[in-house]
Amino acid sequence: MRGAVTSWLLAAPLALVLAVFLVVPLFVLVVVSFYDYDSVRLIPDFVFTNYIEVFGSMVTWRTYAKTFTFAVTVWAITLLIGFWIAYYLTFVIEGTTKRTLLFLICTIPFWTSNLIRMIAWVPFLGRNGLLNQALIGSGAIEEPLEFLLFSDFAVTLAFVHLYTLFMVVPIFNTMMRIDRRLIEAAVDAGAGFWRVLWHVILPLCKPGIAIGSIFVIVLVMGDFATVRLMSGGQSASVGLMISAQISLLQYPAAAANAVVLLAVVLMMVAAILRVVDIRKEL
């Protein structure tokens, strides 16, 4: 019993911070989503108008479709790149020092601001940017490509740039724990490269893939800054829609939208967790 009291005391600061800055705010968010409002103030009430507006508006459905498209595209690309980078580090590179060094090289960009890493694409993708200059210089095109910056392409590129690391790290982590003898056994039994990959490595990497997927999908679903910056306001996302409502001081509408987004994100996470059991990873 004394043990439990000590544990509680040690865990109390964490519990307190999360209670004040997570549990209560989420509760308030739900409460405010039922409030009424006019142009100047919030009116405490219990009305469903905010939700009716969310579900009744075509804009919401289109925005969700757009956001899902971003999430699925970015998820597929980061998974593909992340898996093979992790594979390269784990199975192709030999020697712990070299592997650690190359892994660190991949993680260093994580120490810089996401905003700056987004801005960094401007000199590349702009109308007079490096890519257009190179393409024109090589004679591939005559006129600069307009779609590079401020487009869905730029948004997707920036997402992949920012979040591939979140895929690499968990996959690398699970891959490193695979018992090499399993692969040797498969090879001895006559399995080729792809069969080893499909029947041995991939199943054993599932928890890492699931954790990486949760990170990437949640980050893209809740994003507002990347879409705003990289599309120059020409594309949409749920996060951007919410932040637009916030800037118009329509807090109850924003809160209702936020609650819906929260439910959607939690359902997506739950779906991933149903497919893959990650508990032994934690």
Add this chain to the structure above:
Amino acid sequence: MPGRLGRLLLATLFVVFVLFLYGPTLTIVVLSFQGPDGGLTFPMNGVSLHWFGRLFEQQAVGDFGASITRSLALAAMVTAATVVVSLAAGMAFRRRFPGSSWLFYLTIASLILPSLLVGLGIGLTFNRAEIDTNWWSSAFGAQLTWTLPFGLLIMLAVFNRFDAAWEEAARDLGATPWQSFWHVVLPIVAPSVIGIALFGFTLSFDEFARTLLTAGVDNTLPLEILGMTTTVTTPVLYALGTASTALSFAVIGVALIALWRARARRIAAAAR
């Protein structure tokens, strides 16, 4: 295992990936030294420190000096709180206690909930409670919801591999729980604690999604940058990016060097 062609392809992919990661950031570092008449892209129109000088003019950037000071102070507060709270929670989680799995899932939820929603929730809570939001109060708490999960997960990984025999030995020799923590546990986990501090610092220093709606009237550096992205069309933006990145790397570098020297001293002391 992949054949020679496969290895070559994977090595190429890796090199391209690293170039993809570093290329753009290095480009803006170079472009921040653009001459006074230079634009947002190449060619370089001379080389100068002009845009770094412009950082300190009020009209070019909001209030660069004040926002960077604020960001550093906030990052220091968040780092200290993250280290202490995660270390304590990590110690608590070494054995199961009533409610431990609830607290664990709550911490994971804090990590994966969209940041905008957490910020909005905290902003609304302060609004309803009629308390002004400030960078040192509401934004401080908002950033902790982001840094603490990382801190706890690192601590859990550390204590998973921790050999409890060291503590038993200390206890057998008559150490109080506090003595065994201070003289045995803490020195062993110290490198990971420094790791948590570095994570806490950089996560806080660059955070904007949870800070945006909770910082109140005074901007932190990332919020300043976020505001500038839509209005500023000169290389002063790149200079700000370069300065912020350099500062962040300097703090991490100093911490790593201190850590490395402390380790070298300890090894030398042990050899004596």
